[in-house]
Amino acid sequence: QVKSTAFMKENLAAFNAKGITVPVILGGAALTPKFVYGDCQDTYQGQVIYGKDAFADLTFMDRLMPAKEQQCWVDTEGFTGEFAQFNQKGRKAIEDSDREVNGDGPKSDEPTVIDTERSTAVEIDIERPTPPFWGTKILQSGDLELEELFWYMDLQALFAGQWQFRKPKGQSREEYDWFLASKVHPILEEWKEKIRTEKWLEPTLVYGYFPCAAIGNSVHVYEPSVIEQGLTPTTATPFVTWTFPRQKSMRRLCIADFIRPVEHNQFDVLPMQAVTMGEIATEKAQELYKDNKYTDYLYFHGMAVQLAEALAEWSHARIRRELGYGDLEPDNIRDVLAQRYQGSRYSFGYPACPTVMDQVPQLQLLGCDRIGLSIDESEQLYPEQSTTAFVVYHPVARYFSA
Incomplete structure (x- = not known):
């Protein structure tokens, strides 16, 4: 399993060198159709398929197996014969993505009616906070305490997700907890110490407060000036x-x-943030991988990813305190991860704000070039262990799908 988009094209090139042409399904929250069907397909002599979710993966496999039985699949071409209708999905995904970025919707003879009426579940007349400043601030590794970031780590995501230490079927919770305490937590402490002493990460963030106002389903964001x-x-x-x-x-x-x-003719405030573990994290992960130190790569990459998320949580908590909601802060990480605080944090690419390339003006407003953070044409952030978000303080704001 490929753990990093940085290595996907390298692995596909390695498949080419070995004469491997089997279809490859690529998916995950960090991937977009444009990256898979553009960069990855251009690299690989076989076929790549964008796995939006498990159902998309199963749909492809349900088509692939009968197609192969009827000799209607060619590794280098895709579906043929009566199954050929299932090709060209990749190019369509890229075109749809480009239309979304350019603001062009699908062409239709029927006018599209868009519901822009504000939800009655969201109160308008609430107390609006005043930010401590307008504009941005940069905090570098010297301004941040690693121990605080360790506190904000999602250990469940690290252990079961990144490190793959999942509870086996049939194992009791007590047995699994003993395994984590005796085997996995010592690994965690070992890698914490390595990160402290080896300086393999350079946690950095830029955050700030921007004037904004809403109209219909849109939000205008203004420069602080x-x-x-x-x-x-x-x-x-x-x-x-x-x-x-x-x-x-x-x-x-x-x-x-x-x-x-x-229409209230008063600015609201939109906090935004961008965090990164620095280019050194990507370089170190690549070094471990190329040196065939796959276990160390797994542990380090997982730590870097989760510490980027932890820094995002830390920054969000700082924003909440600066806006005056400190008395509502949870005192334990479980409640933090369960969003038991005021408002919510959203990142482009997720259902409530699905357009990944909306990050481009966000990065510009934050001045992310100052911390070495950018987004490429494949809609991937670089350095890899980085995240961006905007914060909504409204008490009704929570994660939702639209």
């Missing part, structure tokens, strides 16, 4: 406008509902 200029949402020009999907049923939520509307 509009505050100094004495402008308002009706007189200022947005730096970027993000449009978000709305739930078609249930509470009909849309992220824009949580933001003060333009």
